[in-house]
Amino acid sequence: MTVKATAALLGPSAEALEALSASKQEPTWMRDMRRAAWQLSTELSMPSGNEDAWRRTDLRGFKWESYHPLPPLLPAAGCAGREAVPTALTPHLGLPETTTGGILLQGDGSALWGSLDETLHQQGVIFCDLDTAVQQYADLVEPHFMTDAVPVSRNIFTAMHGALWNGGTFLYVPRGVQVTLPLQTLTAHMTSQGMLHPHTLLIADEQSCVTLVEEQISGSADLPGLHNGVVELCLKAGAHVTYLNMQNWSQRLWGIAHQGAALAADSQLCWASAGLGSRLHWTGVNVQLREPGSQAQLFGLMLTDGRQHLDYQTMQDHQAPHTESDLTFKNVLLGRSRTVFRGVVWLHPEAQQTAAYQSAHSLLLSSQARADAIPILEIEADDVRCKHGATTGRIDDDHMFYIMSRGLSYQEAQRMIVSGFLETVVTEFPVEGFQEKIRMAVDARI
Amino acid sequence: MANVQEERIEVSAIKGDYQFGFHDEDRSVFRARKGLDREIVEQISDMKGEPAWMRESRLKAFDIFRQKPIPRWGGHVEGIDFDDIYYYVKPADREGRTWDDVPESIKNTFDRLGIPEAEKKFLAGVGAQYDSEVVYHSLKEDLQTLGVIFLSPDQALQEYPDLMREYFGTVIPSEDNKFAALNTAVWSGGSFIYVPPGVEVDVPLQAYFRINSEDMGQFERTLIIVDEGATVHYVEGCTAPTYSSESLHSAVVEIICKPRSRVRYTTIQNWADNVYNLVTKRAVAYEGATMEWVDGNLGSKLTMKYPSVYLRGEGAHGEILSIAFAGHGQHQDAGGKIVHAAPNTSSIITSKSISKDGGRSSYRGLVKVTSGATGVRSKVVCDALILDAASRSDTYPVMEVDEADVSIAHEASVSRIQEEQLFYLMSRGISETEASTMIVNGFIDPLVKELPMEYAVEMNRLIELQMEGSVG
Numbered sequence: 001m002t003v004k005a006t007a008a009l010l011g012p013s014a015e016a017l018e019a020l021s022a023s024k025q026e027p028t029w030m031r032d033m034r035r036a037a038w039q040l041s042t043e044l045s046m047p048s049g050n051e052d053a054w055r056r057t058d059l060r061g062f063k064w065e066s067y068h069p070l071p072p073l074l075p076a077a078g079c080a081g082r083e084a085v086p087t088a089l090t091p092h093l094g095l096p097e098t099t100t101g102g103i104l105l106q107g108d109g110s111a112l113w114g115s116l117d118e119t120l121h122q123q124g125v126i127f128c129d130l131d132t133a134v135q136q137y138a139d140l141v142e143p144h145f146m147t148d149a150v151p152v153s154r155n156i157f158t159a160m161h162g163a164l165w166n167g168g169t170f171l172y173v174p175r176g177v178q179v180t181l182p183l184q185t186l187t188a189h190m191t192s193q194g195m196l197h198p199h200t201l202l203i204a205d206e207q208s209c210v211t212l213v214e215e216q217i218s219g220s221a222d223l224p225g226l227h228n229g230v231v232e233l234c235l236k237a238g239a240h241v242t243y244l245n246m247q248n249w250s251q252r253l254w255g256i257a258h259q260g261a262a263l264a265a266d267s268q269l270c271w272a273s274a275g276l277g278s279r280l281h282w283t284g285v286n287v288q289l290r291e292p293g294s295q296a297q298l299f300g301l302m303l304t305d306g307r308q309h310l311d312y313q314t315m316q317d318h319q320a321p322h323t324e325s326d327l328t329f330k331n332v333l334l335g336r337s338r339t340v341f342r343g344v345v346w347l348h349p350e351a352q353q354t355a356a357y358q359s360a361h362s363l364l365l366s367s368q369a370r371a372d373a374i375p376i377l378e379i380e381a382d383d384v385r386c387k388h389g390a391t392t393g394r395i396d397d398d399h400m401f402y403i404m405s406r407g408l409s410y411q412e413a414q415r416m417i418v419s420g421f422l423e424t425v426v427t428e429f430p431v432e433g434f435q436e437k438i439r440m441a442v443d444a445r446i
Numbered sequence: 447m448a449n450v451q452e453e454r455i456e457v458s459a460i461k462g463d464y465q466f467g468f469h470d471e472d473r474s475v476f477r478a479r480k481g482l483d484r485e486i487v488e489q490i491s492d493m494k495g496e497p498a499w500m501r502e503s504r505l506k507a508f509d510i511f512r513q514k515p516i517p518r519w520g521g522h523v524e525g526i527d528f529d530d531i532y533y534y535v536k537p538a539d540r541e542g543r544t545w546d547d548v549p550e551s552i553k554n555t556f557d558r559l560g561i562p563e564a565e566k567k568f569l570a571g572v573g574a575q576y577d578s579e580v581v582y583h584s585l586k587e588d589l590q591t592l593g594v595i596f597l598s599p600d601q602a603l604q605e606y607p608d609l610m611r612e613y614f615g616t617v618i619p620s621e622d623n624k625f626a627a628l629n630t631a632v633w634s635g636g637s638f639i640y641v642p643p644g645v646e647v648d649v650p651l652q653a654y655f656r657i658n659s660e661d662m663g664q665f666e667r668t669l670i671i672v673d674e675g676a677t678v679h680y681v682e683g684c685t686a687p688t689y690s691s692e693s694l695h696s697a698v699v700e701i702i703c704k705p706r707s708r709v710r711y712t713t714i715q716n717w718a719d720n721v722y723n724l725v726t727k728r729a730v731a732y733e734g735a736t737m738e739w740v741d742g743n744l745g746s747k748l749t750m751k752y753p754s755v756y757l758r759g760e761g762a763h764g765e766i767l768s769i770a771f772a773g774h775g776q777h778q779d780a781g782g783k784i785v786h787a788a789p790n791t792s793s794i795i796t797s798k799s800i801s802k803d804g805g806r807s808s809y810r811g812l813v814k815v816t817s818g819a820t821g822v823r824s825k826v827v828c829d830a831l832i833l834d835a836a837s838r839s840d841t842y843p844v845m846e847v848d849e850a851d852v853s854i855a856h857e858a859s860v861s862r863i864q865e866e867q868l869f870y871l872m873s874r875g876i877s878e879t880e881a882s883t884m885i886v887n888g889f890i891d892p893l894v895k896e897l898p899m900e901y902a903v904e905m906n907r908l909i910e911l912q913m914e915g916s917v918g
Contacts, residue, residue: 349835364850367817375856377841382832382862389857392847 011065037162044156067195067226095433101181109166130168149232149260168199173208182211204239211242218250227255235267249277265291272299289323298327304337311340318351333369342374358388507620507630514624521748595640602638617700636666641676652681672707701729716745733759754783757791772805781810790821801837808840820851828858
């Protein structure tokens with residue numbers, strides 16, 4: 001197996017790229033894209049820490065050279081079936097008390113198992129691993145892959161991702177098709193010191209409707225790893241897309257993610273993310289409202305403890321008139337952890353008759369934790385409604401007293417208040433089964 | 447109605463020829479050559495006959511200035527040609543003790559600015575700055591008997607060398623930023639105030655600054671020390687004649703608020719629209735002290751100014767009230783910083799900004815709570831008005847909270863003048879321009895209310911001038 005041939009390699013390299021591309025028998029266009037991205041990555045340098053987006057995340061512990069590029073474990077297309085799914089992962093499949101329209105499971109950058117509702121398949125919905133899509137649906141993948149929502153040239157991380165992406169999710173919904181059942185994709189990190197570059201590409205054609213939930217987990221809570229992911233959401237005119245993400249990597253994983261959405265006329269995006277795992281994770285979310293009538297709702301929550309460091313950098317980029325966006329973040333901090341929320345609302349001069357809102361709230365449960373909030377407005381149009389708010393505080397003594405006077409212990413009271421604080425955001429994740437998963441993950445932590 | 451009509455003609459006549467655009471014939475006796483090197487710094491120090499430590503402080507700051515890169519954030523300061531500026535100009539006239547000693551030409555300038563009126567209105571001391579030297583300085587007898595010192599820092603250096611040496615550069619060291627270093631190297635003029643323990647100065651102290659020589663940078667230095675339980679209000683106002691080439695104003699203001707003191711520092715900045723106004727202002731507040739910055743920015747090409755308060759003693763309180771008005775070609779990058787470094791400290795930042803005719807106003811702020819500063823409360827409110835589609839408004843607040851037992855809140859909103867408000871006023875027979883002016887004046891009312899009366903009047907007047915022709 002190719003694993004042995006390249007396992008000795010540490011860090012990203014041109015050899016790893018060639019081995020990866022060859023083992024997948026990729027078409028020329030993809031191999032060339034990888035090579036061009038690799039070239040680009042060698043020309044770019046790591047952030048110095050002086051850039052606004054990187055000022056608050058110290059990347060000195062982010063060491064490419066300590067991790068293994070992961071080649072495919074199995075031939076991309078020939079998934080062995082549900083029986084072959086590692087038992088550690090089976091509890092994560094599906095959503096509690098919620099029927100899914102399809103499930104895709106990937107481990108260490110390779111597809112392990114996949115299913116899709118037969119009706120959806122007949123309607124032309126494509127839901128498969130990205131390697132298969134590159135082979136079979138190049139006409140859909142090639143024009144969208146790292147060209148628009150998240151351009152490969154943005155920085156060293158996107159270039160490195162373009163060169164070495166391994167595994168990923170491809171979802172295409174044809175024009176006018178309404179997918180009512182949520183689709184689930186699960187990305188697992190199984191190998192110690194593994195370097196993951198998962199890619200999610202979602203294309204919702206005109207007037208279509210779809211919900212994708214993505215979970216990111218590690219095989220064990222202390223498995224070291226590196227994550228450099230990209231999520232691209234392309235919403236054609238009138239499309240409705242819900243993208244929900246739960247980042248629950250191991251506490252020894254270092255991660256970077258670039259998530260981008262491009263919204264055409266009258267499209268609607270609901271984006272929600274729960275940041276729970278990782279030693280350090282930086283997530284850039286770039287929502288571009290490109291045409292009139294587009295709307296985006298964004299929700300986020302962070303729960304950190306120990307020495308965790310989570311950084312979300314969001315951009316509500318209003319490029320057209322009659323657009324709307326609304327963002328809410330809630331964060332709970334324990335231990336010596338640190339969270340950063342830096343959200344930009346950018347209204348271009350063309351973005352008249354727009355409304356943009358942003359609010360971020362942090363609850364500190366430890367005096368050693370640190371929460372940074374930077375809600376930024378850049379407004380170049382005048383006929384707008386734009387507001388933001390941010391608060392940071394601790395649990396109100398009166399609330400604690402009230403609950404404890406009813407016979408609950410300090411810990412129980414604290415847990416109730418924290419769940420209540422996060423609940424307002426959790427309930428905005430529009431898939432009930434996914435809400436339940438987040439609640440369970442949160443409960444396990446406090 | 448006829449009156450309103452007449453008044454508007456008069457106002458527009460003034461606007462057509464920039465109100466403060468007059469300037470006196472330049473009659474400076476000494477002027478360092480353009481540009482900056484060690485020799486110029488030494489020359490300034492020699493001219494002033496300074497002690498060795500100040501000379502060394504200047505030279506050290508000059509080295510720091512040369513090493514620090516030009517800031518790449520905020521406004522565009524690349525347009526400043528540091529070699530094309532006079533760093534020191536000493537006017538012909540020595541500092542006057544009484545109003546009679548002040549030369550006629552300079553009096554004329556002050557007349558246009560309303561200084562004698564201010565004098566008549568029992569304003570305590572007038573430290574009026576003309577070019578780089580204080581030319582006129584009076585301090586009321588009763589203040590002198592209270593032991594209040596109100597001098598230019600040059601004088602203070604001669605008369606109170608120990609106080610100067612103890613506090614100069616302690617709040618804002620020259621390493622702080624490039625422009626603080628520049629100021630420390632070439633500073634000239636400004637104000638020095640010392641208020642002894644328990645003394646309450648119940649009339650505002652004020653100084654008027656003017657830039658007169660073309661291309662001359664003004665680098666005044668202000669040091670205010672308010673001893674335990676004392677109270678003072680200092681008012682600084684600026685207007686400058688218009689010139690075609692660009693000017694630089696880079697001041698440093700340091701304030702020390704000892705325990706239980708109350709200090710308010712009010713600025714109305716109305717530099718001509720070719721001036722780069724890059725100012726570092728910072729106060730340290732100890733136990734139970736209150737520091738308030740009231741900061742109005744109307745003029746200049748680019749202002750970068752973030753008055754800050756370091757709350758270092760338990761129970762200290764900081765307030766910043768910032769107003770920015772950015773018209774055509776202007777960028778007001780204003781805001782404020784509060785650092786809570788002690789328990790039970792509190793702060794409020796209120797920012798109001800108006801952008802018009804392609805102007806850009808930004809709020810840039812920081813609220814920081816250090817570990818161990820429990821029981822901190824802070825509130826930041828930023829409101830912005832955009833008057834037309836060509837203008838821009840930004841908000842860059844930063845909150846860094848390193849302690850759990852705190853309550854920090856920030857909110858901001860951006861909007862244009864509401865149609866309903868305009869309609870309401872216009873339905874009562876008020877023209878669109880007047881209605882807009884009224885709404886803008888109402889919007890900045892929280893600042894105007896905090897100003898001494900004559901400044902409030904001037905502020906409203908300036909807003910009216912700024913609003914001229916804003917409705918097309």
